[in-house]
Amino acid sequence: MKPGLFRRRRPQAVDQYGAPGRGSGTLISAVTIVVLLGGWWIVTQLGLIRPLFLPAPEMVIAKFAKIACTEHYFERLLVAVGGLAEVEAKCHGFSDHTLHEHILWSLYRVFSAFALATVTAVPIGISMGMSRHARGVFDPPIEFYRPIPPLAYLPLTIIWFGIGESGKLFLIFLACFAPIAINARAGVRSVSIEQIHAAYSMGASHGQVLRQVVLKAALPEILTGMRVAIAFGWTTLVAAEMVAAKAGIGVMVLNAARFLATDIVFLGIIVIGAVAFVFDLIMRRVERALVPWKGRM
Amino acid sequence: MTTVVSLDRVTVEFPAVDGEGVVRALDTVSLEFRDNEFVVALGASGCGKTTLLNVIAGFLQPTSGKILHRDEPIRGPGSDRGVVFQKHALLPWLNVLENTAFGLKLQGVARDERLSRARDYLALVGLSDFERYPVYQLSGGMQQRVGLARALTCDPDMLLMDEPLGALDAFTRENMQELVLDAWSKTRKVVFFITHSVEEALFMATRLIVMSPRPGRITHTYDIDFSRRFFETGNARQVKSSPEFIALREEVLSIIYGEETGDAQP
Numbered sequence A: 001m002k003p004g005l006f007r008r009r010r011p012q013a014v015d016q017y018g019a020p021g022r023g024s025g026t027l028i029s030a031v032t033i034v035v036l037l038g039g040w041w042i043v044t045q046l047g048l049i050r051p052l053f054l055p056a057p058e059m060v061i062a063k064f065a066k067i068a069c070t071e072h073y074f075e076r077l078l079v080a081v082g083g084l085a086e087v088e089a090k091c092h093g094f095s096d097h098t099l100h101e102h103i104l105w106s107l108y109r110v111f112s113a114f115a116l117a118t119v120t121a122v123p124i125g126i127s128m129g130m131s132r133h134a135r136g137v138f139d140p141p142i143e144f145y146r147p148i149p150p151l152a153y154l155p156l157t158i159i160w161f162g163i164g165e166s167g168k169l170f171l172i173f174l175a176c177f178a179p180i181a182i183n184a185r186a187g188v189r190s191v192s193i194e195q196i197h198a199a200y201s202m203g204a205s206h207g208q209v210l211r212q213v214v215l216k217a218a219l220p221e222i223l224t225g226m227r228v229a230i231a232f233g234w235t236t237l238v239a240a241e242m243v244a245a246k247a248g249i250g251v252m253v254l255n256a257a258r259f260l261a262t263d264i265v266f267l268g269i270i271v272i273g274a275v276a277f278v279f280d281l282i283m284r285r286v287e288r289a290l291v292p293w294k295g296r297m
Numbered sequence B: 001m002t003t004v005v006s007l008d009r010v011t012v013e014f015p016a017v018d019g020e021g022v023v024r025a026l027d028t029v030s031l032e033f034r035d036n037e038f039v040v041a042l043g044a045s046g047c048g049k050t051t052l053l054n055v056i057a058g059f060l061q062p063t064s065g066k067i068l069h070r071d072e073p074i075r076g077p078g079s080d081r082g083v084v085f086q087k088h089a090l091l092p093w094l095n096v097l098e099n100t101a102f103g104l105k106l107q108g109v110a111r112d113e114r115l116s117r118a119r120d121y122l123a124l125v126g127l128s129d130f131e132r133y134p135v136y137q138l139s140g141g142m143q144q145r146v147g148l149a150r151a152l153t154c155d156p157d158m159l160l161m162d163e164p165l166g167a168l169d170a171f172t173r174e175n176m177q178e179l180v181l182d183a184w185s186k187t188r189k190v191v192f193f194i195t196h197s198v199e200e201a202l203f204m205a206t207r208l209i210v211m212s213p214r215p216g217r218i219t220h221t222y223d224i225d226f227s228r229r230f231f232e233t234g235n236a237r238q239v240k241s242s243p244e245f246i247a248l249r250e251e252v253l254s255i256i257y258g259e260e261t262g263d264a265q266p
Helices: A026-045 A057-067 A073-082 A099-130 A132-145 A150-161 A165-189 A193-200 A206-240 A249-258 A262-290 B049-057 B096-100 B102-106 B111-124 B140-153 B170-187 B198-204 B226-233 B236-240 B243-261
Strands: B003-015 B022-034 B038-042 B064-069 B081-084 B158-162 B190-195 B207-212 B217-223
Touching: A026 A057, A057 A262, A099 A132, A099 A165, A099 A206, A099 A249, A099 A262, A132 A165, A150 A165, A150 A206, A165 A206, A193 A206, A206 A249, A206 A262, A206 B102, A249 A262, B003 B049, B022 B049, B022 B190, B022 B217, B038 B049, B038 B198, B049 B081, B049 B158, B049 B190, B081 B140, B096 B102, B096 B111, B096 B140, B102 B111, B102 B140, B111 B140, B111 B170, B140 B170, B170 B190, B170 B198, B170 B226, B170 B236, B190 B198, B198 B226, B198 B236, B198 B243, B207 B243, B217 B243, B226 B236
Parallel strands: B038 B190, B038 B207, B081 B158, B158 B190
Antiparallel strands: B003 B022, B003 B064, B207 B217
């Protein structure tokens, strides 16, 4: 009965009279995407907009092949493994790094900061939900820094952490921290007093109620917080990579803009969007597998 | 008959909503629960039924008075007094069997042992075929049966039921009344059962206490045996349509309506 990680979801048809937003929007979305891409292609084919402002889709694809070094990929792999091939396989990508190096650097930054934020924000958010003392301590700083744009405290992270990796991670960490903490705190409230009373009247200790009732009940909100947080992480990535980063999708985009290489800017934007989208799909699967009861109890 | 739980002049006061003075939710209530009793509390909203249950469960400390469980003061909730709630009390991340075994898990009973004991009580409430189901896929009546099985699995000596059938439709409710009586007769717990339904109260109780609000207190007590007649005949409709049942039902109704219109009979 438990939905597996990759089993198709049963359609939850809310097809009653007056149900808000009834019906499927998938086909319309597909049409929208086709129209947008087709419009892009036609406009550039007709030469209505100069490539500096809007590069043609095929230019972006060609650029992708070039800086992803897809040519002679296998040979270069052998060179990298230990000079097994004689083929001259030089490929510099962009800004001295291939596309996948840029992607891996950005993934490393976003996900380590995100992981750090998750392991710290969940306990703090839960403690804020459970105790007025924790709430009193953590609420003002979190609510104060949360609405400040990361670019505003970017200079501060450079002064504090220098231009190494830690400052970049800290910036993304801050962006991820608040949504997870706030959602974990809200999650505590989704446990019903009956569930807590039931546990106590079956002999539970305070620790057992926290671990086996409150934490489980808060899991849907915690996962929602994580989804929001990772999106904030990607949003902050470009800002974090503005200062003295050698590789990363953000650096790639910023450098490309300096040389007016619009096609690479486009490529970077598409890559960030695609990676963030794929991760969100995975998170939704995880959500369905871990909290199938969400919204049903 | 041994006394399981006794209340001696228990009073519970809450600060009033307007901030001035206090509200007496319970006013010097004295009550004893003896072995095998099925005590039903009946009364209008705000008469202190739930407050009384919360005091016995240990969720609430009385402002004054004494409350003892087997001669020990009740200081908080414990597995010797199981509670069945009206709703929202099951854990949706556990399936039916795991929910039923949850109390034993909290007490550190080994997995095989607790699952086998949980199965016994699921059989008692007729849910053996549903042990792998997620609880959110069950109907309201089945969820309440899981709640009952879960409370029984901890083997408490008293079962506190706070309007457990209040959210069910009329047909399910009548079936559940018989199921609860059946479980009670087989497990021999002391039951304290709260309801809004006069018919349900009369049908199930061995002792009926009628409560009245402002301040919450017990105004009438009846010792009745309609449930014993049900066990003898197995016919609930026949019991509920008997002249004695109807006469007592009208008497209790007139007490409750009398109070609501403000001219209570002494």
